[in-house]
Amino acid sequence: MKYLFWAYTLTWALIFAYTLVLGSREKKLLREVNFLKQAVNDNDFNNFQEY
C-alpha cells in the first residue's frame, strides 16, 4: 500500500508543481506587460531594461 501511496502522491505532486510553475510564469509576464505598458504611456523608456 505504501508503494501505491507514494506513486500516487508523487504523480500529483509533479502535475501540481508544473501547473504552479506555469501560473507563476504567467503572473510574472503579466507584471512585465503592465510595467512595459506603463513605461510606454509615461514615455519613460529609461527603466524598462531592468526587466
Added chain:
Amino acid sequence: MLNEKKNKLFLRIFIGLVFLVMATAQYLIFLWVPEEKTLGVVQKIFYFHVGAAWVAFFAFFIVFVFSILYLATQERRWDRVSAASAEIGTVFTTIVLVTGPIWAKSSWNTWWTWEPRLTTSLILWFIYLAYILIRISAGDVERKAKLAAVFGIIGFLDVPVVFYAVNWWSVSHPMLFGQGKMNLASDMLLTLQVTVAAFTLLYFYLLEKGIAVFRMQDEVNKIKDRLREITD
C-alpha cells in the same frame, strides 16, 4: 470581446470536463476495478504509469509534427505549440520514471534495471531535458527555436524504440500489447481507457496554458525590442 467571453466559457466547461473525467478515473482505479491476483493493490500504479506514458508519447508526437511545421513555415505559433508540448511531455516522462521504479521495487524487489524499456525511457527524458535547456539558454530566439525544432524531430525517433523495446528485446518489463491485442481483462481495460482519456484532457488543458505563456513571452520580447529601438 464576445469571442473572449466565449473562449473563457469554453475553457471553464473544459476544466469541468477534465475534473469530471479525472474523478471518474480515480473512482475506477481505487474503488471499482478489482485488484490483480498476483501483484495485489500495487498493480493500480499501472493505470497512471501507462496513462502518463501515453501522454508523454503523444506530447512528443505533437512536438515532432509542429517542429516540422515550424521549420517549413517559420511561423512562431507552431514553435509555441512545440515548446509547450515538450515541457508537458517531459513532466509526464518524469512521472513514468518515478512511478516505474516504485512499481518495480514492489514487484521485482529492485528500483531499477538497465533493461531496454527503462533505459530507452531514460534516454527519452534526457533528450527532452536537453530540448528544454536549449529553449531556456541565452541567445537569439529564432536560432534557439530552429535548433529546438531539429532536436524535437530527431528526439522523437526514440519514442517508437521505447514503445517496441519489449517486443524487440527479451525483457522483464510487463507486455501490454501482444499478438496485436491487449493482454488485459475487460474491467482493467476500461479503467485504463478512462485514465488515458483523463490524462489526455489534462494534457490539452496544460497545452493551452503553456501556449498562452509562450505567446505572452513573445509579446513581451516584441515590446522590449521596439522600446530598445526607440531608446537607441
